[in-house]
Amino acid sequence: MAEPLLRVDRLVRRFGGIVATDNVSLDVAAGELHAIIGPNGAGKTTLISQLTGHLEPHSGTVSLGGRDITYLPAYRRCALGLARSFQITSLLLDFTAADNVALAAQAHAGHSFRFFANARKEKGLRDAAHAALDRVGLAHRADVLVSRLSHGERRQIELAVALASKPKLLLLDEPMAGLGVTESQRMVQLLQELRKEVSIVLVEHDMPAVFALADRISVLVYGRVIASGDPAAIRANEDVKRAYLGEAHVVTHHG
Amino acid sequence: MKAFTVSKAVTALLVVGLVLLPLYSQASGNIFILTLFTRIIILALAAASLNLIMGFGGMMSFGHAAYLGIGGYAVGMLAQEGIGSGFIQFPVALAASATYALVIGALSLRTRGVYFIMITLAFAQMAYYVASGLARYGGDDGLTVYKRSDFSGLVNLSNRTQFYYLCLACLFAMIFLIWRVVNSRFGLVLQGLRSNEQRMQAIGFPSKRYQLVCFVISGTMCGLAGALLANNTDFVSPAMMYWTRSGDLMVMVILGGMGTLFGPVIGAVVYLLLEEFLSQLTEYWALIMGPLLLLIVLFGRGGIMGLLGRLNRG
Numbered sequence: 381m382a383e384p385l386l387r388v389d390r391l392v393r394r395f396g397g398i399v400a401t402d403n404v405s406l407d408v409a410a411g412e413l414h415a416i417i418g419p420n421g422a423g424k425t426t427l428i429s430q431l432t433g434h435l436e437p438h439s440g441t442v443s444l445g446g447r448d449i450t451y452l453p454a455y456r457r458c459a460l461g462l463a464r465s466f467q468i469t470s471l472l473l474d475f476t477a478a479d480n481v482a483l484a485a486q487a488h489a490g491h492s493f494r495f496f497a498n499a500r501k502e503k504g505l506r507d508a509a510h511a512a513l514d515r516v517g518l519a520h521r522a523d524v525l526v527s528r529l530s531h532g533e534r535r536q537i538e539l540a541v542a543l544a545s546k547p548k549l550l551l552l553d554e555p556m557a558g559l560g561v562t563e564s565q566r567m568v569q570l571l572q573e574l575r576k577e578v579s580i581v582l583v584e585h586d587m588p589a590v591f592a593l594a595d596r597i598s599v600l601v602y603g604r605v606i607a608s609g610d611p612a613a614i615r616a617n618e619d620v621k622r623a624y625l626g627e628a629h630v631v632t633h634h635g
Numbered sequence: 636m637k638a639f640t641v642s643k644a645v646t647a648l649l650v651v652g653l654v655l656l657p658l659y660s661q662a663s664g665n666i667f668i669l670t671l672f673t674r675i676i677i678l679a680l681a682a683a684s685l686n687l688i689m690g691f692g693g694m695m696s697f698g699h700a701a702y703l704g705i706g707g708y709a710v711g712m713l714a715q716e717g718i719g720s721g722f723i724q725f726p727v728a729l730a731a732s733a734t735y736a737l738v739i740g741a742l743s744l745r746t747r748g749v750y751f752i753m754i755t756l757a758f759a760q761m762a763y764y765v766a767s768g769l770a771r772y773g774g775d776d777g778l779t780v781y782k783r784s785d786f787s788g789l790v791n792l793s794n795r796t797q798f799y800y801l802c803l804a805c806l807f808a809m810i811f812l813i814w815r816v817v818n819s820r821f822g823l824v825l826q827g828l829r830s831n832e833q834r835m836q837a838i839g840f841p842s843k844r845y846q847l848v849c850f851v852i853s854g855t856m857c858g859l860a861g862a863l864l865a866n867n868t869d870f871v872s873p874a875m876m877y878w879t880r881s882g883d884l885m886v887m888v889i890l891g892g893m894g895t896l897f898g899p900v901i902g903a904v905v906y907l908l909l910e911e912f913l914s915q916l917t918e919y920w921a922l923i924m925g926p927l928l929l930l931i932v933l934f935g936r937g938g939i940m941g942l943l944g945r946l947n948r949g
Contacts, residue, residue: 432837458839466837472830483827487839492820493848499820545838 391440418600461548679903684856690894693829698759704876706861721784732858740850777872892940
């Protein structure tokens with residue numbers, strides 16, 4: 381097997397006496413959509429934060445394309461092709477949708493120590509922004525302030541921002557969070573499209589979506605990976621059913 | 636064409652008024668108004684520079700008066716040592732302010748929020764006490780600048796009208812520069828950081844670097860104001876950088892409208908005119924000034940510029 385795009389090796393992160401990430405190892409192959417599921421408090425967001433560089437692990441390594449990025453700051457990882465979306469929408473509310481996305485494109489178009497030319501008139505950046513907005517189906521909302529967009533639209537902008545940096549790996553932290561039924565369906569469709577272009581790590585609570593999308597699923601419980609495999613294997617796994625208890629029927633009922 | 640707005644009309648009126656003021660002063664023989672407005676323009680320049688980091692950059696610097704002092708002392712000390720040329724004094728004033736901003740910024744930007752306010756304040760107070768201790772340059776009593784900066788006949792700073800126009804030109808040039816900067820790549824990053832720093836880091840911007848450069852640009856601009864101020868008052872003293880002066884500058888920015896181009900200018904004009912006229916009316920002018928400022932800040936979110944903007948929408 382070729383070198384995986386993302387390799388996480390025996391990652392450990394403690395908060396006081398609690399081991400939030402307990403010897404987690406997993407890898408994501410190029411082109412794969414790898415979902416991470418687990419009950420609340422399983423340490424999913426803690427894990428994601430260590431992948432993005434917002435939190436340092438106590439031991440273990442994270443490597444991207446064979447390069448050790450365990451202790452690189454967030455902005456350097458981004459330059460290496462790692463983009464993320466936030467669980468709680470995190471955008472520049474007083475900027476337009478196009479500005480939000482164009483800034484992501486700008487971050488990857490050399491340094492921004494340019495003080496004189498009007499950045500909103502740089503065709504390359506604007507075109508990249510519109511292409512990404514078009515990709516998520518929001519081209520018609522480009523000039524609207526993000527603070528005036530709906531929650532669903534903001535989730536889509538999050539994706540467009542991540543896409544505009546032309547990432548190799550997309551870390552999506554609960555992209556369906558708070559979306560209505562139709563919005564969720566649209567998001568699943570969109571992810572179906574995107575996965576053809578970019579590798580994705582998807583953290584998500586929406587089980588039907590996860591099982592519809594994922595190539596592989598890792599199940600995180602109390603900071604530990606208790607199972608990892610394709611959707612069929614995970615659905616059949618007894619440990620997983622036990623961990624989810626009440627939620628087990630959701631897993632089995634699908635398909 | 637952009638639509639006509641009340642705030643644009645007021646800004647245009649202000650600009651025309653400032654340009655024509657010396658003509659009025661000459662015609663009416665009112666020299667005092669020219670001197671007063673020279674001071675207003677210099678402090679407006681300082682407020683505009685503070686607005687760059689505070690309004691556009693979201694960094695609440697509470698030690699901005701330090702640059703007024705550094706720029707001023709650069710002129711005063713060089714004049715004292717017999718170096719009267721403005722071509723030396725002004726570049727030294729700017730370089731000293733930039734260096735100070737670089738060091739202070741690098742240290743202060745490690746903190747956030749209220750700590751950032753406190754640490755910038757602390758550094759400015761340090762500068763204040765250092766100046767008080769400069770026995771050779773007057774210490775606590777300050778230093779008289781016997782001769783204004785000499786620009787070899789290019790402009791004569793001792794001529795009231797010429798000096799006024801020099802200050803006005805500096806103000807307009809800096810506002811033009813700020814306008815270009817805030818709309819540039821750099822400016823968008825800066826405002827993005829004000830809006831959501833975590834997001835900006837996640838899309839790949841090293842935030843501190845951009846904030847530090849902004850800190851230095853702002854400090855250098857304020858150093859220019861300091862050099863002009865020393866020429867205006869023919870005197871420099873530690874009081875130029877006392878923390879209340881930093882507070883005055885903050886009030887001007889907030890009063891006029893943070894994050895707007897001409898807000899700080901309007902803020903400076905209104906604040907200093909109010910101070911001037913209220914203090915002629917009564918010794919207890921601060922009793923009127925305080926509540927007045929409170930009302931404007933409370934009811935006019937976004938300062939005077941914000942108020943004018945809402946007026947337009949009816």
